[in-house]
Amino acid sequence: MSATYFKYIILGGGVAAGYAAREFASLGLCPGELAIISKEAVAPYERPALSKAYLFPEGAARLPGFHTCVGSGGERLPPEWYGEKGIELILNTLIVKVDLAQKTLESSSGNIFKCGTLIIATGATFIKLTDFGVQGADAKGIYYLREIDDADALIEGIHEKPGGKAVIVGGGYIGLELAADLIINKLDVTMVYPEPWCMPRLFTAEIAAFYEGYYQSKGVKIVKGTVATGFESDASGHVNLVKLKDGRELSADIVVVGVGARPLVSLFKGQLEEEKGGIKVDSFFQTSVSGVYAVGDVATFPLKLYNENRRVEHVDHARKSAIQAVQHIKATEEGKSIPEYDYLPYFYSRSFDLSWQFYGDNVGDSVVFGQTDPSVPKAKFGAYWIKDEKVVGAFLENGTPDENKAIAKVARLQPTVESKEALCASGLDFASKIT
Structure with missing residues (x-):
């Protein structure tokens, strides 16, 4: 059977795929160059919605309302958008065999796809x-x-x-x-x-x-x-x-x-380098195979801030790693370079009327500040993590946008502290004074 060729293929139809497609389109893409192959039946969407508003009994979120890229405040990309950009959405298609050296993919129905550049964005699946x-x-x-x-x-x-x-x-x-x-x-x-x-x-x-x-x-x-x-x-x-x-x-x-979850990497076993349960990549999400990138949950990447390789399962990293990979692909084609990926770990959750954000690393000693009585309406509290006399992580419940930006800056800059007691007493004031 002859193969269907695309210049670029994104394998996986989750968050990373949607953000990668948008980046390709913004940097210049000819019709028919890009295909997204997904076993799901719908265009890429913001997966976090499924454990939040999708399950609400009233006012529930439904597609097309949460297609990517609305999760980061961007334009919603419904299925028609992909058609308008000349991007092929190959849905309901399970890939069962991959030859990375030849950059060929075979589906469960026997269809063969081939590409010049492959982005692995297969994500993770639940542990049963x-x-x-x-x-x-x-x-x-x-x-x-x-x-x-x-x-x-x-x-x-x-x-x-x-x-x-x-x-x-x-x-x-x-x-x-x-x-x-x-x-x-x-x-x-x-x-x-x-x-x-x-x-x-x-x-x-x-x-x-x-x-x-x-x-x-x-x-x-x-x-x-x-x-x-x-x-x-x-x-x-x-x-x-x-x-x-x-x-x-x-x-x-x-x-x-x-x-828990496990990264979907079994298709690529023995074909590329792995580390810490994921596919080892560099700061541009290139794997050990030329022309093959891996992004999101499956990628074990250099976390520059902490000088170590790490795999991160979170939507924020899925979005940003996809954008980084596409920017590198297009820059390489043009003989240009881009900065290395410099990621600040970020996690968040929303439930009931609670909303917390965390930035950085939760290692070392912790200091909790603020109101931690759950019976107090709209209680606000936070925490810092201290390692080697530096604040390396920050958490905040019920923060304002400006306050959340402030704790993110703390985690990024890692300021030194005199004592845990002083840090506890200053609380959010400490974050607001960091420049």
Whole structure:
């Protein structure tokens, strides 16, 4: 079978693909040069919406409202935009074989694609409980969330079990955001996670105590220090019971699992260099294979600020890494150069009427300041992380745009501090004085 040739192919149809397409278009693109190949049925969209407004019972977000690139305040790119720019959207297409040396891709239906430059933007997928052989984990009514089809299935499950009992397995981003969504949908919600507090990869015990207290005030029940070891189902095969390692059992009409993700790199095994679970790239997101780039969740890149290689799973990095790769591709074609990627790690979350942002690195000692009583309306508090007498990370709940910019500057500039006590006393004033 003859191959369909494109000058550029983006493999993957998530956030990174949409931002890369916009950058290609802005830098000059001839019709027919670029194709996006995605196993999803829709044009690239802002994936974070799925665990937020998409699940709201009223005023829910729906496409085309959150196609990229609205998540960063840019222009929305509906399917028609790609056609207008001469970009081929090849949807509902699963690539099952890739030859990076030849830059050929083969789909499950046998179609062959070939390109001059390939951008790998395959992202990550959820880790399933069936991967660990958890008994009954393949029952109906157990949901995961990564793509719009997953969200649609969860919405259908919510509608089928109005006022039912929901169990969230996992206490990270997905667990916390979905617990809020299900409470808003008037379900009886219990969260289960093995750690001593929620979001342990970022939160300190004191920060976590605020969010756990707030969630409990909204009706979320929290079970910590144990894991789900099995599920039971009714005669129709629908989950109705969650068994925990500590012996407890929880009735369940809906189970939502958020226990982590893994980068989708299996197609490329043995063909390029890997590091820390991802595809090793340079500061321009070039892989070890000429003409092949990797961006977003799959890329292990030089984090210049900390002089180390790191893989980051977050929408902000997906957007910015895609733009960096495209700029390098086009600059190279023109015999020009661009600056190295200099990323400041950034994470955020919104749930109920809470909204926090974090910048930098959460290593070293932490200092919490402000109002951490979850019963106080619109409580504002934050934290700094100190390493080698420098502030390397900053967190803020309920910050204004200017305040969030201020803590970002702190994390970027890494100012020195005299003492943790002085830093705690100054709180946000410390950030506002950094120039």
